[in-house]
Amino acid sequence: MTTTNKDLKAVASKEYKYGWTTDVESETPEKGLNEDIVRWISEKKNEPAFLLNWRLKAFSYWKKLVSEDKTPKWANVKFPEIDYQNLYYYSAPKSKKQLDSLDQVDPEILAAYEKLGIPLEEQKHLAGVAVDAIFDSVSITTTFKKELSKHGIIFCSFSEAVQDHPELIKKYLGSVVPYTDNFFAALNAAVFSDGSFCFIPKGIRCPLELTTYFRINAAETGQFERTLIVAEDNSYVSYLEGCSAPMRDENQLHAAVVELVAMENAEIKYSTIQNWYPGDEKGKGGIYNFVTKRGICRGNNSKISWTQVETGSAITWKYPSVMLIGDDSVGEFYSVALTKGYQQADTGTKMIHLGRNTRSKIISKGISAGHGQNTYRGLVRVMPKAYKARNFTQCDSLLIGDKCGAHTAPYVEVRNNTAQLEHEAYTSKVDEEAMFYCNQRGISNEDAQSLIINGFCKEVFQKLPFEFAVEANRLIELNLEGTVG
């Protein structure tokens, strides 16, 4: 344990290691947002009329929100007002024609993913993981497509899905997160550029882990992607997303939407390792990560499980939620959120119990260091028809240093007396006695702290797919290096 820790630390410095940029020519429209840009994006992607109409409706709704000054202000985060007219809404690496194989991808981009540790060449890759790689606004490539299509699984970029399976897009797009849902969902619906689409047909257990890797490269660009996962009856899928961005002095906006639909007996496991650029040690720059994620357990016995490790972004603002409609359906949320430097996170979940015997479990671990501000905000709502609904919530916070803050704002709303709900939370600093015990056994302060934090997050890391659990652990360690004493 100790030696591996040391090795890791020798390899990586404390600084954000994904902060480089890739030099590729990209295609962007003018800065700013207006109806023409929305039309331009839609045309660029050769979208059917229903989608363009949907975008335009979303855009006019968003404009209405802006004119009524309805930018959400309730979250416990502080940032200067965003100038939405001073952003590029689309950026794609220039390519001459449709790509048939990986050989035709810009070698610069391939190199970029190689550097991130995400190999896109199938033969070299770890067995059992299919990757959709998204670079700025567009999907570069999706691996293992053929293999997956043998099972009838559709895993491709959103734009391809719009061309190849418009009927599925039409049916499910906005069915979980309508464009009227909130300010950023409306913005995303108007200008979303790409994302991943995944469809698991009836009775299929997806043989591979599916992964989307998001990379922001261009400057002054907002990234707006949309992920849609549909799991039909009796199917199973495990999906993971990872993210990173170059170091830039200005803040960049990332407003994504993720929609999950689970039908009868289906299970979706969605994991996120979010490592967007968090800004420098003085709090300059970094990504604003304003994301709407929601799953809907539509069928009986379905299950949606969110696992997230949030270490990056200047500001994280997201609440992956589950609507438990089907009887006996299950929602889970496991989260580790780390804020250091001047990072701010306001994150948590919503579990809405509508069906009978629905169950939900929330485990949230917040770690604050430096000047970081970490807020857990969660809602558990039991509607009148949710007989025997059950919820267990635990949200613990760990404080490292006296300049940081840890906040908890859980909402519990019960409208059915047969429901059983429990909520527990605890906030403290790293236990001195535990540190002493480790020291006594010859473990240095830094290693002892890392051990203790590891233990603190264990419950969540255990829920990640194996390879990523290791990565998540490493991320937390690297991020907390130098915070002892």
Added chain:
Amino acid sequence: MTQISCSSNDSYRSRFENLISKSSQGQPNWLKSLREQSMNRFETLGFPTERKGNEEWKYTDIKNIATSDFLVPYETTLPSSAKKRLRQQGFDKQDFHQLVFLDGFYSAELSSEALQIKGCIIGPLSQAWRSHAVSSSLGTLANSEDHAFTALNTAFTRDGAFIHIPANTKIEKPINIIFLTLEWQDKIATHPRTLVNVGKNSSAIIVETHCSTEETKYLSNAVSEIFLEDGSHLDHYRLQIHSKDAYHIGTTQVRLNQTSKFKSVSADLGGKLIRNNLNIDVAGENASCILNGLYITNGTQHVDNHVTIDHSQPYTNSREHFKGILGDKSKTAFQGSIIIRANSQKVDSHQENKNLLLSSDAEANTKPAFWIYADDVKCGHGASSGELDKDALFYLLSRGIPEKEAQSMLIKGFITEIIESVDCHTYKSHLEDLVKDKLSKMCE
């Protein structure tokens, strides 16, 4: 915040002018200008009726208060119903040092005689407007700037209790402040005000009772300001047994200085729409507070408890425990906020809210929040909601206890710990009776 219709605001203004011209004779200038300021502030703020994005009033809609026309009551001769009600309540001048207010006016006849302790004042505010102790502290703790109901109270209050305990004094007899609303043809509004100052190393027990003679419709908007000097100790028991059609907004502001101890036990049994704000400023090192509360609701009652504890000093601690029993279509809310400011190290704080739902139409909302800016602290909170424990019930049934009885045993057991935290024997047995009464009505 949106304003309610202008006509209603205008009616508050005209009633205010009317009140000032009639009753401000003999009142000092500082009070007149404080009232004027508060009235202006209320007009600016308006009632917090906004339903969207209004976090403070998220679970409580006060539209009915904002749109109702409440008249200002005048002082009446003592009705026999008031005496009867007090007798019914079982409050005895023997056991308590009693201060009785009828519709917000002091009743010397029903109140105890003045206490003969040097420097100690237990009496009506209206007789102490000119004292320095009142002018220097009234309105300094209760915030009229942001809270419309506090502003309204400051503008309209006629009287209330003034309790001033000098240093190193122990008041043995519990003080019972009773705010009684009488029967009126029209809806009235009362704005009772309480000011308490417990001197250095002194201690006292205060019971604050809000009740009415008949089941009438009215608004009771009470504000209490409580100052605890260094090393002092106060138990504050608050009992709300208003009429089933009454609206009640109760605000209690407390400031704790060094090593002082404050204990509050609140009980909400009556009323139609109840909102309590309990705000504690833990402003001295080693100060501590225990805040317990219980609410038992049935019919369409609505009870919202809003508790804020602000730890601005190190080595302070707080315990908060609220329990509710909900029947029929009643709705409750508990919103607790604990703030621990930067540098308030070594704070130890815990909050807990538990709800027992006896009916499938009841609704319990809970938000126990923490805002922590210091690292060396211990904070925890818990919340739970559910129905009676089936296993426990089965256990009792298997021992031959009839179902009704078993249920009532479990319900009683659920709230006993709150009632047990009352340290005043006479009040405790009184509270026990009231709770038993209410529960037997609910379980019929």
